[in-house]
Amino acid sequence: MNPHSTPAQQPDQPTDRPKERQRDRWRGHPLFARMYARTAPAMERGGVNEHRRALLAGVSGRVLEVGAGTGANFAHYPPQVTGVVAVEPEPYLRRLASDAAAAVPVPVTVTDGRAEHLPAGDHTFDAVVVCLMLCSVPDREAALAEMFRVLKPGGQLHVFEHVRAESPRCAGCNGPWTPPSGRC
Numbered sequence: 602m603n604p605h606s607t608p609a610q611q612p613d614q615p616t617d618r619p620k621e622r623q624r625d626r627w628r629g630h631p632l633f634a635r636m637y638a639r640t641a642p643a644m645e646r647g648g649v650n651e652h653r654r655a656l657l658a659g660v661s662g663r664v665l666e667v668g669a670g671t672g673a674n675f676a677h678y679p680p681q682v683t684g685v686v687a688v689e690p691e692p693y694l695r696r697l698a699s700d701a702a703a704a705v706p707v708p709v710t711v712t713d714g715r716a717e718h719l720p721a722g723d724h725t726f727d728a729v730v731v732c733l734m735l736c737s738v739p740d741r742e743a744a745l746a747e748m749f750r751v752l753k754p755g756g757q758l759h760v761f762e763h764v765r766a767e768s769p770r771c772a773g774c775n776g777p778w779t780p781p782s783g784r785c
């Protein structure tokens with residue numbers, strides 16, 4: 602049986618497995634969550650907004666967004682999207698995402714959950730959206746397996762991610778930035 606095939610509606614349980622422990626640390630990143638929410642508007646003005654628009658321009662049908670953060674993508678979903686389930690594990694960001702959901706025309710339901718155990722049945726979404734999120738996930742293979750599990754046959758995975766900085770000016774931030782940012 603596929604270990605990820607059960608809908609993860611049950612509450613998250615603490616666990617002894619190392620990767621699970623790393624995931625649990627996300628519950629303890631309120632500082633990064635607040636910092637991210639504060640810096641987000643400047644990021645959007647700096648060009649991220651345009652990437653979001655391009656990422657979501659062709660999306661349609663039922664959509665699952667993983668790690669929705671403040672809900673910055675919600676306003677960019679086109680009218681062809683019939684509904685979005687937005688998964689966000691961090692409570693502060695989840696509240697902001699719920700506020701953002703209330704302000705957009707496309708129906709968005711914000712819910713607790715994690716990429717590694719998506720709260721959705723097999724083959725239930727036309728598209729999965731993942732945006733600036735995979736860097737925070739210790740077990741990316743499990744996360745990607747989950748995304749493909751919930752996609753319908755022929756469904757689309759829309760990805761906008763970033764990589765480690767290589768320029769000498771920014772590369773020095775990679776190390777010190779990683780722990781307080783939850784691995785970002």
Ligand SMILES: C[S@@+](CC[C@H](N)C(=O)[O-])C[C@H]1O[C@@H](n2cnc3c(N)ncnc32)[C@H](O)[C@@H]1O
Pocket residue numbers: 624627637667668669670671672673674688689690691694714715716717731732733734737738785
């Ligand atoms: C850098 S923020 C990006 C937020 C949003 N996607 C955006 O584009 O602005 C990373 C997000 O991933 C979420 N996240 C971290 N670990 C996660 C996990 N295991 N599953 C789902 N989301 C996760 C964080 O709570 C945070 O909202």
